[in-house]
Amino acid sequence: MRAERYNFAAAEPKWRKTWEEAQVFEAGAASKKPKYYVLEMFPYPSGRIHMGHVRNYSMGDVIARFRRAKGYDVLHPMGWDAFGLPAENAAMQGKRHPAEWTYANIEAMKAQLKSLGLSLDWSREIATCDAEYYGRQQQLFLDFLRAGIVDRKSSKVNWDPVDHTVLANEQVIDGRGWRSGALVEQRELTQWFFKITNYAEELLEGLDTLDRWPEKVRLMQRNWIGRSEGLLLRFALAAPLGEAREIEVFTTRPDTLFGAKFVAIAADHPLAKQAAADSPKLAAFVEECRHIGTSVAAIETAEKKGFDTGLRALHPFDASWTLPVYVANFVLMDYGTGAIFGCPAHDQRDLDFSKAYKLGATQVIRPEGVDPDDFIVLSYLELVEAFDGDGRLINSRFLDGLTVAEAKEEVAARLEKTDLFGAPQGKRKVNYKLRDWGVSRQRYWGCPIPIIHCESCGPVPVPAKDLPVKLPQDVSFDQPGNPLDRHPAWKNVSCPTCGKPARRETDTMDTFVDSSWYYARFTDPHNAGEPASKDALARWLPVDQYIGGIEHAILHLLYSRFFARAMRDAGYGLVAEPFQGLFTQGMVVHETYKGPDGWVSPAEVRIEAGEGGRRAFLISDGSEISIGDVEKMSKSKKNTVDPDDIIQSYGADTARLFVLSDSPPDRDVIWSDEGAQGAWRFVQRLWRLTGELGRVAAPAGTPTPADIGERARKLRQVTHRAIAAVTENIEGLRFNSAIARIREFANELSAAVDEVTEAGVAEGGVVEDLAFAFREAAETLVLLVAPMTPHVAEECWADLGGAGLVARAPWPVADPTLVVQDLIS
RNA sequence: GCGGGCGUGGCGGAACUGGUAGACGCGCCGGAUUUAGGUUCCGGUGACGAAAGUCGUGGGGGUUCGAGUCCCUUCGCCCGCACCA
Numbered sequence: 001m002r003a004e005r006y007n008f009a010a011a012e013p014k015w016r017k018t019w020e021e022a023q024v025f026e027a028g029a030a031s032k033k034p035k036y037y038v039l040e041m042f043p044y045p046s047g048r049i050h051m052g053h054v055r056n057y058s059m060g061d062v063i064a065r066f067r068r069a070k071g072y073d074v075l076h077p078m079g080w081d082a083f084g085l086p087a088e089n090a091a092m093q094g095k096r097h098p099a100e101w102t103y104a105n106i107e108a109m110k111a112q113l114k115s116l117g118l119s120l121d122w123s124r125e126i127a128t129c130d131a132e133y134y135g136r137q138q139q140l141f142l143d144f145l146r147a148g149i150v151d152r153k154s155s156k157v158n159w160d161p162v163d164h165t166v167l168a169n170e171q172v173i174d175g176r177g178w179r180s181g182a183l184v185e186q187r188e189l190t191q192w193f194f195k196i197t198n199y200a201e202e203l204l205e206g207l208d209t210l211d212r213w214p215e216k217v218r219l220m221q222r223n224w225i226g227r228s229e230g231l232l233l234r235f236a237l238a239a240p241l242g243e244a245r246e247i248e249v250f251t252t253r254p255d256t257l258f259g260a261k262f263v264a265i266a267a268d269h270p271l272a273k274q275a276a277a278d279s280p281k282l283a284a285f286v287e288e289c290r291h292i293g294t295s296v297a298a299i300e301t302a303e304k305k306g307f308d309t310g311l312r313a314l315h316p317f318d319a320s321w322t323l324p325v326y327v328a329n330f331v332l333m334d335y336g337t338g339a340i341f342g343c344p345a346h347d348q349r350d351l352d353f354s355k356a357y358k359l360g361a362t363q364v365i366r367p368e369g370v371d372p373d374d375f376i377v378l379s380y381l382e383l384v385e386a387f388d389g390d391g392r393l394i395n396s397r398f399l400d401g402l403t404v405a406e407a408k409e410e411v412a413a414r415l416e417k418t419d420l421f422g423a424p425q426g427k428r429k430v431n432y433k434l435r436d437w438g439v440s441r442q443r444y445w446g447c448p449i450p451i452i453h454c455e456s457c458g459p460v461p462v463p464a465k466d467l468p469v470k471l472p473q474d475v476s477f478d479q480p481g482n483p484l485d486r487h488p489a490w491k492n493v494s495c496p497t498c499g500k501p502a503r504r505e506t507d508t509m510d511t512f513v514d515s516s517w518y519y520a521r522f523t524d525p526h527n528a529g530e531p532a533s534k535d536a537l538a539r540w541l542p543v544d545q546y547i548g549g550i551e552h553a554i555l556h557l558l559y560s561r562f563f564a565r566a567m568r569d570a571g572y573g574l575v576a577e578p579f580q581g582l583f584t585q586g587m588v589v590h591e592t593y594k595g596p597d598g599w600v601s602p603a604e605v606r607i608e609a610g611e612g613g614r615r616a617f618l619i620s621d622g623s624e625i626s627i628g629d630v631e632k633m634s635k636s637k638k639n640t641v642d643p644d645d646i647i648q649s650y651g652a653d654t655a656r657l658f659v660l661s662d663s664p665p666d667r668d669v670i671w672s673d674e675g676a677q678g679a680w681r682f683v684q685r686l687w688r689l690t691g692e693l694g695r696v697a698a699p700a701g702t703p704t705p706a707d708i709g710e711r712a713r714k715l716r717q718v719t720h721r722a723i724a725a726v727t728e729n730i731e732g733l734r735f736n737s738a739i740a741r742i743r744e745f746a747n748e749l750s751a752a753v754d755e756v757t758e759a760g761v762a763e764g765g766v767v768e769d770l771a772f773a774f775r776e777a778a779e780t781l782v783l784l785v786a787p788m789t790p791h792v793a794e795e796c797w798a799d800l801g802g803a804g805l806v807a808r809a810p811w812p813v814a815d816p817t818l819v820v821q822d823l824i825s
Numbered sequence: 826g827c828g829g830g831c832g833u834g835g836c837g838g839a840a841c842u843g844g845u846a847g848a849c850g851c852g853c854c855g856g857a858u859u860u861a862g863g864u865u866c867c868g869g870u871g872a873c874g875a876a877a878g879u880c881g882u883g884g885g886g887g888u889u890c891g892a893g894u895c896c897c898u899u900c901g902c903c904c905g906c907a908c909c910a
Contacts, residue, residue, distance in 0.1 A: 005865095216829045216905075223828075223906060230910080251910060264910090304908085330908045340910045348826090349908055433909055553905080606863075614852085649864090662837055662850065666830095670837065674851055677864060682850090684865085728841085740839065740849035747849090 002799065006687035006792055008651030015794040016117055024807045025064075025119040027075040028539075036072035037540050038063045039519055039579075041548030041556070042079045045105040045127075046086065049112045051588035051633060051671060052549070054643050055659040058788075059585060059735065060547050061118045062660065065787040066730050068119070069811035075540050077522040078113065078120045080106050082129035083446045083511045085163060085179060091445075092477045098445040099473070102129055112644060116652045117790050119807065124525045128514035129445070133521065135468025136531040137513065138450040142461045143570040144194065151193040152459060157438060159187040164480050165442045166191065168510060171555075191440040192449060192507070196562045200225055200432040202576070203561055212581035214666075217553045224554050226433025228252050231412050232337065233426045235263055235313035238322055244271055246421065247313055247325065250336030250431055254415070255407035256343040258396035259364035261354055263313045264306060264328035266338040272327045275309040282307050282327065289329045304353040305329045313341075316415060316425055317397070328353060336431055344380065351386040365404060367391040437559065439510045442482040444475055446508030454495035454502040463496050469504070482506055515556055516563040519543050519578055534573050546579040553584070583733055586668040588659060590639040592628035599638040600625055603645070607673070630670055641671055653789035654680045660788055661739040682743060683792050686785060689746055690796040692753045693778035698771035700801040705769045711756075712769040713818075718748045719777045720818035726784045727814065735788070742785050749777055780812050 019025065040060040043053055064076035080102075087098035094101070106127060113120070126133050144150045158167040162180035166189065171178045196203075204225045207218045230252035237245050247263055265272050267289035276283035285307040306326035315321035323341070330349055331340055344354035344361035354361055361380035366372065368391055377383055393399040399407045415426025440449065448469045450462040462469055472490040475483035484490065484506040495502040517531065524536035541564075548556075557579070564578040593600040593616050605625070606617045616627045633640045646655045658679035663669040708716070722745035729738035756770065778800055786793035786806045797806045 214829090219828060220905065226909060228909075249910080253910075328908095330910095332909065335909045342910090347910070349910080352908095431909080550904085608863085664838080667838095670851095672837095672851075673863085675837085678850055680864070725841095736837090737839070737849085743849055 002691055004688075006684055006795060008653065008683070008791065011795045012115075012117060012652055012791040015791045016114065018794070018805065019117075019119070019807055022805065022808075024805065025068075025074075025076065026121050026123055027073060027077075031073060031539070033071055033073040035075065035540055036064075036067040036545075037075045037519075037543045038067065038545045039075075039077070039522070039543045039547070041546070041552065042081050042515070042518060043109065044081045044084060044086075045102055045109055047105040047108055049109055049643055051641055051643060051659065053113075054116065054655055055588050055665075055669065056547060056549075056585055057113065057116065057118050058656040058659055059583070059665055059733075060545075061116075061120075061656075061790075062730065062735055062787040063545055063547075063733075064119050065790065065807070066811065068807070069783070069787070069809065071810065074119075075124075075522065076118075076120055077124040077126075077525070078118075078122065079124075079126035079518060079522065079525075080109075080128065081511070081515050081518075082106065082127045083134075083508075083514055085443065085445070087445045088443060088477065097473070097475075099129065099471075102127075102445075115647050116643075116656065119790070124522055126518065126521055126525045128447070128511075128518065131468045131470050132526065132528070133518075134447040134514070135470075136521065136527070137447050137509070137517070138462070138467050138469055139464065140517065140531055140567070140570070141509070142450060142464070144566055145461060147566070147570045149195050149198070149566050149569065151195055151436065152190060153193060154188060154190045155193075155438070156186050157189050157191060158184045159189075161185055164482070166438060166440060168438055168512070189440075191438045192451075194437040194439055194513075194562070194566070196437045196559075197432060197434055199562055199565050200227065200434050201430075202565060203434075203558065206561065206577055210577060210580075210582070213579075214582065214584055217550070217557065217582060217584065220553045221558055224434065224558065226431075228431050230254070230429060230431060231408075231415070231426050232429045233316065233341075233415060234420050234423075235316065235323070235341070236319075236420055237325075238312035238314055241271065241274055241311060244274060247271060247339050248337045249339045249341050250429065251341060253343065253346065253408070254411035254426070255393065255399065255402075255404050256346050256364055257315075257317065257341070257411055258393075258399065259343040259345050259362045260315065260323055260341045261344050261350075261359045261361060262342045262357075263323050263325045264331050264340050264342055264353070265309075265325065266331040266333035267327055267329065268333035269327070269331075269338045271311070271325075271339075272309065275311060275327075279310070282309060286327060289327070304349060304356055306353060306357060308357075316418065316420075324359070326353075326357070334435070335433065344386065345383065346386050346388055348386045348388075351380075351383060355381065362395055363387070364393055364396045364399075365389075365391045366394050437510075437562070439513055440507040441510050442485070442506075443508050444471070444477075444483045446511060447514060448484070449505040449507050449509060451505040452493055452496060452502045453505060454498060454500060456500060457495055457497045457502075459505070460495055460497050460502070466496070484508070512555060512559050516559040517567065519546075519560065520564075520567065520572075520574065531567070531572065537572060537574055542575050542578050542580045545581040545583065547583045547585060549587075550584040557582070583665070585665050586663065587632050588671050589630050589668045590633050590641060590671045591630045592637050592639045593625050594628050595623070595625040599636070601638040602641055602673070632668075633671075646676065650676055650680045651683065651791070653683050653792050657682065657739065657789050660735040662736060664736050665733060682746075683789060685746065686781070686789070686792055686796060687799075689750060689753075690778060690782065690799055693749060693774055693781070694800055696753060696756055696771065697775035697778050697800070698768070700775070700803065702772055702775060705772055708769045708773075709767070712773040715752055715770070715773040715777060716815075717818045718745070718752070719773070719780050720814045722748075722784065723780060723812045724814040724819045727811070730787065739788060742781070742788075745781060745784070749781060752777070782806060783809060783812050 038060055040056050064074050068074045082102050087102050090101045091098045158172045160167050160177035160180055160182055162182035167177055172184050177184055204227055207222055210218060230250055231254040232248060232250055234246045234248045267286045272286055276286050306328040309325045309327055311325035312322040313325050342350035344351040345363040346365060361383060366375050367389055390404050393402045393407045399410060412426055412428055416424050418425040450469045452460045454460055472487055491504050491506060493502055493504055520532050523540040524532035527533060560578050564574045565576050567574040593605050604619055606619050608615050616625050618625055631637055658676050659669060725741045726738050782793050782796045793806045
């Protein structure tokens with residue numbers, strides 16, 4: 001007896017068990033098929049999944065199921081980005097060991113993810129905190145070291161005083177630590193670096209090949225790499241200061257050299273420090289510059305300030321022409337050489353500075369087709385905007401009349417031939433904003449850097465046979481800092497080379513290292529001898545479709561792109577671009593509620609809708625509260641919805657359907673209970689409609705009747721047009737449109753059933769051709785909706801008497817002759 | 826400042842290379858069913874109009890037989906980067 005309502009609570013676990021037992025989702029079973037690798041950014045095991053995860057993984061699952069149906073061998077794995085600070089913080093507060101905390105969270109989240117019915121290959125599960133994983137990462141580190149991609153150098157680092165660790169430049173936002181929010185201090189430390197700058201050009205060029213990435217992300221990376229072509233140029237000092245007799249600057253505008261009015265150096269520039277030694281006032285100014293914040297507000301409001309060092313620089317083309325040397329607050333030590341020459345007429349900052357210190361300005365470039373009288377100013381104080389466009393050179397001696405490009409070339413060519421202190425005075429240089437990636441972190445819960453420091457031999461790699469260097473379990477978190485540093489038994493070892501007493505490197509790797517190669521590990525997740533076999537990498541990489549949040553547009557994605565190249569150069573034969581297609585999904589947002597005592601969670605709120613609009617009331621006492629803006633789900637605003645609650649009351653299919661419908665996947669989707677109910681109704685409707693269709697459809701396996709009548713042909717057209725449209729929409733990742741089209745198809749089928757029922761054809765069996773068309777329509781509906789709502793699809797499929805599992809059924813193919821529109825004049 | 830995205834009913838949003846604007850859903854209105862429903866089913870729903878019809882894709886202009894879509898111009902919102910020489 002067919003149940004009137006679809007019972008998700010019984011059906012969902014049943015089908016998940018069936019899939020698992022049949023190992024439907026394990027990759028590599030049929031390697032003759034073409035491969036398709038779909039990957040969603042793996043989660044941090046915080047303990048609970050949130051709606052963002054549901055959305056992210058539902059999208060990936062639609063793609064995985066769709067591709068599987070299209071005949072691909074699909075790799076769709078899942079794992080855990082399991083190292084990181086929260087585990088240590090939890091350890092400090094809750095007295096639980098980070099490992100215990102992390103693995104418990106993984107278990108809890110895994111159960112939640114499983115309840116969503118995702119078509120994941122769990123046999124490939126990895127956690128970055130497993131020695132099985134991080135041991136291979138240590139191997140990679142040593143491979144990179146051998147390949148010259150790892151460096152150890154003393155450098156100024158960003159020190160987070162709250163988290164007691166070093167941060168990469170990418171992890172400093174507005175001068176504050178990205179996690180702690182603490183003001184970052186500068187410290188001089190010896191650190192391990194990955195030489196990502198060696199790959200700057202390649203990483204930049206590679207962006208052009210990524211035509212399935214969002215333009216926005218490619219641009220963000222391009223800006224981050226920050227390539228600029230220019231000239232390194234040395235100014236001789238009129239009189240030496242101690243040993244120093246020159247200043248080197250970097251410029252992208254050597255053409256404006258005859259418009260130079262001053263040279264400016266950063267407050268941290270060695271020359272500034274030297275000059276400050278003899279001048280208390282200059283020293284005070286240098287100190288002041290240090291304290292100016294680098295926040296957005298500070299930069300916008302900061303005046304251009306400077307201080308004359310008293311030094312004078314000689315113009316490269318005219319030794320009788322001296323330029324004052326200023327320390328200036330707008331010159332950055334960590335870009336270029338930390339020194340510039342200022343051309344006020346053609347650079348806004350230089351103009352502001354020049355006006356403040358009365359340094360003058362000479363216009364040396366005039367746009368073409370402009371009346372000189374309209375362009376040339378009598379006094380530079382009349383200049384409001386520096387002209388940085390194209391034109392021809394004026395007031396520039398031998399450069400006069402040349403274009404900007406020609407003048408750049410001319411100046412570079414001349415200065416490359418000019419000698420200054422035994423070397424060419426100028427040198428063409430491509431400069432990048434990108435810095436080397438400092439990976440040392442003074443934390444416990446991370447991948448140990450596999451190095452032993454020996455007084456005689458220096459830093460010695462841990463021999464391959466001793467990998468993995470495992471984290472010790474017996475550590476304490478009763479004081480700040482790195483517990484590894486306070487663990488003598490672990491720390492003190494003998495040197496692998498000379499056998500003398502030595503100590504282990506106690507720093508661990510930045511957790512971004514862990515996530516920079518996990519996509520590669522998934523191809524061969526349990527390989528105990530190497531990160532992954534060449535065969536496995538060759539079989540599966542690159543990832544065909546990667547899905548995740550825009551927040552990783554720079555860090556994670558750039559590091560991963562770097563790692564793929566580094567692994568290639570270390571002999572793993574990886575392809576350069578790890579992610580062929582990238583999709584950045586929008587957030588799940590929810591309206592907020594505020595009562596007299598602050599934010600109220602949706603679970604405590606009852607919504608009443610009427611002609612006066614929607615109103616919110618507290619369930620507890622019935623008092624009315626206000627409805628606020630729709631915002632990103634967050635604990636602070638209490639506007640979160642727990643996926644578990646939704647799955648409990650509506651089932652996984654409903655949750656999946658809703659996060660995929662309504663909004664385009666790259667935009668935010670507003671979660672609302674009304675919307676969830678809409679999805680719920682459709683899941684129920686699928687079941688009901690399948691029953692109705694089953695009543696008028698031919699039995700499974702009925703061959704196409706020779707004679708197709710008009711009514712049947714119309715129905716087949718409806719079916720095949722739906723196939724074509726839904727297929728196209730899923731391929732284009734327009735899941736919202738795909739679902740809309742499926743609902744439309746369902747509406748059309750309802751109408752068709754009504755029609756035949758009214759016409760009386762249904763009772764006692766419809767005619768053969770129509771019964772066949774209904775059979776086709778019913779199966780098609782189930783097949784099309786299966787990637788989104790896989791459980792109910794299986795239930796309907798079984799009810800229709802379909803062969804095998806929907807999860808294994810091939811995707812329907814649209815008949816072109818049925819898809820073409822009838823001509824309308 | 827530089828860059829990216831967007832502007833369509835009460836709301837989220839459809840509309841392929843120009844071809845019936847508003848698919849699909851939410852909400853709302855009406856009806857039905859039920860011992861019982863915040864969760865079921867059916868119908869209606871851009872605006873104005875009694876109707877025929879007219880007007881409608883941020884504003885203005887243009888190309889075209891035909892424009893949400895193409896061109897010019899203008900207004901507004903969101904996001905990212907930012908003293909990078």
